[in-house]
Amino acid sequence: MTREELPNLAESKLTALVVDDNFVNQSIHQKLLARLGITNEVVCNGKEAVDAHCSGRNYDLILMDMDMPIMNGIQATKRLREMGIESKIAGVTTRANEGEKKEFMEAGLNDFQEKPLTISKLLSILHKFDFYVQT
Amino acid sequence: MLGLGVDRLQADINRLLASLFHQGVLDEHFLQLQQLQDETSPNFVYDVINIYFDESEKLLRNLRLLLMDREFSDYKKIGLHLNQLVGSSSSIGARRVRNVCVAFRSASELSNRPGCLRGLEVVEHEYHYLKNMMHELFQLEQQRLLAAGVRYPI
Numbered sequence: 001m002t003r004e005e006l007p008n009l010a011e012s013k014l015t016a017l018v019v020d021d022n023f024v025n026q027s028i029h030q031k032l033l034a035r036l037g038i039t040n041e042v043v044c045n046g047k048e049a050v051d052a053h054c055s056g057r058n059y060d061l062i063l064m065d066m067d068m069p070i071m072n073g074i075q076a077t078k079r080l081r082e083m084g085i086e087s088k089i090a091g092v093t094t095r096a097n098e099g100e101k102k103e104f105m106e107a108g109l110n111d112f113q114e115k116p117l118t119i120s121k122l123l124s125i126l127h128k129f130d131f132y133v134q135t
Numbered sequence: 136m137l138g139l140g141v142d143r144l145q146a147d148i149n150r151l152l153a154s155l156f157h158q159g160v161l162d163e164h165f166l167q168l169q170q171l172q173d174e175t176s177p178n179f180v181y182d183v184i185n186i187y188f189d190e191s192e193k194l195l196r197n198l199r200l201l202l203m204d205r206e207f208s209d210y211k212k213i214g215l216h217l218n219q220l221v222g223s224s225s226s227i228g229a230r231r232v233r234n235v236c237v238a239f240r241s242a243s244e245l246s247n248r249p250g251c252l253r254g255l256e257v258v259e260h261e262y263h264y265l266k267n268m269m270h271e272l273f274q275l276e277q278q279r280l281l282a283a284g285v286r287y288p289i
Contacts, residue, residue: 023186024223031171031179067218094222116164116226 006119007132010037014131015058018042019049019076020065020092025115029063029092032122045069046076053080059087060131063117066093066104074107081108088129092117144279151272158231160265165228181276184269187227191262194220198255202248213243213251220258232261 016038018029026042033040038061043049045068062080066073077089090111091104105112111128113121126132155161172179194216201207201216217240224233239254 022219022223022226023190024183024226027179027183027186028168028171028226031176034175035171035173067215094218094225115222116167118164118167 006035007123008037009126009132012037012131014038014060016040016061016063017049017052017057017059017087018063019044019046019068019073020063021045021068022065025065025117029117032117032119033063035119036122036126046071046073046079049076050079050083053083053085058085061125061129062087062089063092064089064109066091066096066100074104077104077107077109088131090125140282141279144275144282148272148275148279151268151275155268160229160231160268162228162230164226168227181273184227184273187223187229188266188269190223191220191232195255195259195262198258202252202255207248208246210243210246210251214240217243229265232258232265235261 014037016033018026018033018040020026020029020042021044026044030040030042041052041057041059043052046064047070049062049064050071064073064077068076071079073091073093077091080087080089088110089108090113091101091109092113092115093104094115096104096112096114101112111125113125123132152161168180168183176182198213198216201209201213217236220236221233221240224230224236235254235257239251239258242250242254
């Protein structure tokens, strides 16, 4: 998909939080979101994601990595749901066997994608959450 | 004359990239990285690849320290480091590095120390080859930008 064909969702004023301890993935995920016009922030682990919400911040979309130090994605997702956070959470991880995927989904995910994240996968996530309607 | 220099350098860049794709060193995710570079982040590829180098070298150092320890038995830690390497290598399109990391990870899951040591050597070899190729690519890019009369901030 060329740059000209990409949707610009800036008017939707969507916000996203990237939760990942890997700086390469942080950079790429932030850039993918920015390319689609989605304002975003980044944190390095699940605890920072929970702390961000405790401080009153809220996001339309959370891209949650699974394996992170201090608090992993499964623990963070459970905690956010316990707090009543209703944001759409998409698990994004390098590898997960069926058992790990099931555990991650049951923690409260709305969607799951295998890394590496691409524009197509991100659009699929947004479409599933009705943030983006293909024309 | 300047135009010819730029064209020749661009041809060299294209040839190098084609070779790296043909060898399986890079895959389509490197193309995505290039496509994400734009006027708001004109050095995006260079910046991300350098982050990758910094992170990878720390991970490789840690892996070597772990495996060189005679008392070593923490294969789970090896697995965690390798998950990071697999993840970031996949994200930048470093296919061969990613694949040899996956093979190394299989050895760690079997608690196979000799296999891990061999795996580490292969990963280090592939990583350094990739790094050398990326440096060559960036040098050509810089020469091309200079030839085109553009300042390339480093």
